[in-house]
Amino acid sequence: MIVVKAGGGEGLDMEAVCADLAEQVAQGEQVVLVHGGSHETNVISEKLGHPPRFVTSASGHVSRYTDRETLEIFAMVAAGRINKLLVERLQQLGVNAFGLSGLDGRLLEGKRKSMLRIVENGRRKVLRGEYSGKIERVNVGLLEVLLAAGYVPVVAPLAISYESEALxxxxxxxxxxxxxxxKAQTLIILSNVPGLLRDFPDDSTLITRIPLEQAQEHLDRYAQGRMKKKLLGAIEALHDGVGQVVIADGRVAQPLRRALDGQGTVIQ
Structure with missing residues (x-):
């Protein structure tokens, strides 16, 4: 069982991701694909006159401020265009892909974070009207039904709150x-860098192996920007039963094969 996250940033070769995923499925591997949508959402938001706003938490994590209008744009882009075009391409490659978001069947459920505590220009602020959240429950039975029937779930990163609000x-x-x-054997997180870099953006400083007990230290010392969330997700996954996490380059040919061969940052 492999879970693949293909980031929403610029530069990823999604054609290569889909082709390599199709190869894994042809070899009998069960795969779930989780995709992003941040870059395309930024582009569409600008065109619609509602430019994105990114904020930094007190702990240094950067995230999108998601008011209701931003949420609706994100849902349109991520759960709509991106998800369905990925399903289309995978179907063309012989993969029986099934597109859904975390809203559908309450696949991903959590508590809404209605406000954000941020640091802006050196000052602490509170932003209200936020529609984001942290996942607390996964409807694993729904995924198991799809996988058992031979489908490859393609999941857009929206969730549903306990009050049935989109997040x-x-x-x-x-x-x-x-x-x-x-309880996936491997979680592959694809990005537009080769993995965690000791001296960003110098690709030659790639950190190839991190024992789980040193992962938090590496997050604090070396992770910048979006890489913080990737390492945080890796730590959470390993503590909760995933065998290994590979943060790997999504800009190359055969990105999944390379990640499974240990090319990237392997955390276990």
């Missing part, structure tokens, strides 16, 4: 939650 959730941590629920 924007972090794609890396969504993949980690799904991997944990399925």
């Amino acid at each position: 924007n959730v972090d794609g890396d941590r969504a993949a980690a939650a799904i991997g944990s629920a399925l």
Whole structure:
């Protein structure tokens, strides 16, 4: 069982991801694909006159401020265009892909974070009207039914609150939650860098192996920007039953095969 997160940033070769995923499925591997949508959401938001706003928490994590209008744009882009075009391409490659979001069948459920505590220009602030959350439950039975029937779930990173509100959730941590629920052997997190870099953006400083007990230290010392969430998701997944996590380059040919061969940052 492999869970793959293909990031929503610029530069990923999604054609290569789909082709390699199809190869894994042809070899009998069960795969779940979780995708992002941040870059395309940014582009569409700008065109619609509602530009994205990114904020930094007190702990240094960067995230999108998701008001209701932003949530609706994100749902349109991620659960709509991106999800369905990925399903289309996988079907063309012979994969019986099944597109859904974490809203559907309450696949991903959690508590809404209605406000954000942020640091802006050196000052602490509170932003209200937020529609994001942290995943607390995974409807693993739904995934198991789809997998047993031969489908490949393709999951957009939206969730549902306990009050049945749509939520924007972090794609890396969504993949980690799904991997944990399925007790996946491997969680592959693809990005537009080769893995965790000791001296970003110098690719030659790639850290190839991290024991789980040192992962938090590496997060604090080396992770920058979005890499913080990737390492955080990796730590959560490993603590909750995933065998190994590989943060790998999604810009290359055969990205899944390379990740499974240990090319990237392997955490276990």
